[in-house]
Amino acid sequence: MGKSSRDKRDVYYRFAKEGRFRARSAYKLMQIDEEFDLFTGISRVVDLCAAPGSWSQVVAQRLASEKDVTDRDVKIVAVDLQAMAPLQGVEQIQGDITKKETSEAIIEHLEGKFAHLVLCDGAPDVTGLPDFDEYIQAQLLLAAFNIATNVLSPGGTFLAKLFCGKDVMTLLSHLQRFFKQVIVAKPRTSRNSSIESFALCKTYCPLSQYMPNVNTTVLPVAGLSVPDHPPVPFKACGSEMGYDSDTNYPLQVCGNYEHRDWSGSG
Template identity: 35%
Template sequence: MKRTRTSKAWMQEHVNDHFVQQAKKDGWRSRAAFKLMEIDDKDKLLKRGEVVVDLGATPGGWSQVAVERVGDSGLVFALDLLEMAPIRGVHFIQGDFREESVLAELENLLGARQVGLVMSDMAPNISGMAVTDQARMMYLAELGLEFSRAHLKPDGAFLVKVFQGRDYEAFVKTMRETFCSVQVRKPEASRDRSPEVYLLGRGLR
């Protein structure tokens, strides 16, 4: 398939991106690692010994950061529709989080453990149709929130990527009904032109 001018421009921007180059240099699997590190440096989410669930984990940048920061006494469970190369200390499930059987597999791995941090970098395959893409994105965010309600410990946190647009304000309202504190994070590694922001909810109501 012949590349369009848009895809060529994106690839050029990606290759020249400071965070992409730094990720390769430092051994991180993706530039997303810098997003999580910046948020965690500010909000202190990844504590030693913490149980963490990473939704939408592939290629593994967030899981790499998480497993390093929670240490050997912590646990990281990662899930993605796509295959992910193994990371030492990360328990990975390949499957669609929208499917009940995949959710059940994750819950079986967790057992009776309460989770300290649920982080979701899940995003749909972009169709180019803004309304459709936004609806799919918010649905994934809602699934992550539902999981968090069921599995977070009382003082736990939920970090989720969303796109600003339709239903964004409604989702923020639901987050505020669920958590004592809700804050918006836009890390430096998140491209300025991207509609993505991260919502951080802390302390279940």
């Protein structure tokens, strides 16, 4: 389906075209990184539901700029059901993240090492039925997180798209059992009218009773004894002086960080 006229007027859509990113979602990851510094000191990243590849583009550009990371250390694995055009420095797997064989392929690509960061910007085709859409999105997040529990290093970070519906706190409470800090982040690139946010889970520290299992996409947390967790904070990301995705701008806009060439291609 072609882009609507609203999409083409969107300032981040235009920035993506001018900056040679494959999708406007690249700016969501950049704004979350700007707020939480996702990439400092890491070298191995798994990008789930990666197509068309805009998040993998950002990851490759950011890791290439890290002074303490050599080419030999960097490992970026992108996974999606759809085939993606090649990206320099990114290894691709075409597969379903709910399937055992996909999890095993990711583990094989990591060559016995753990990932420092697992990303998932995947979302289902929205039906317009909120409860159903939120349920499917939650299942997709759980599938991504199950892979994360099999490949993420202790202290690692997990970032995944989240639909903030009525049952979101149940999902976040599950994630809090595995991470020291869970934050709901809303980048400025994400439209105010959208229920989309991102669950940012920092410092992976699974309970000693938990055993990762590539055969399931359900978090087996029932019966595990853990202390009560604090409320999950909500954080808006992106400069207050930056561009608003719900506002129309003239064709010529400049003077802010979003308009720089972040692609590393000149």
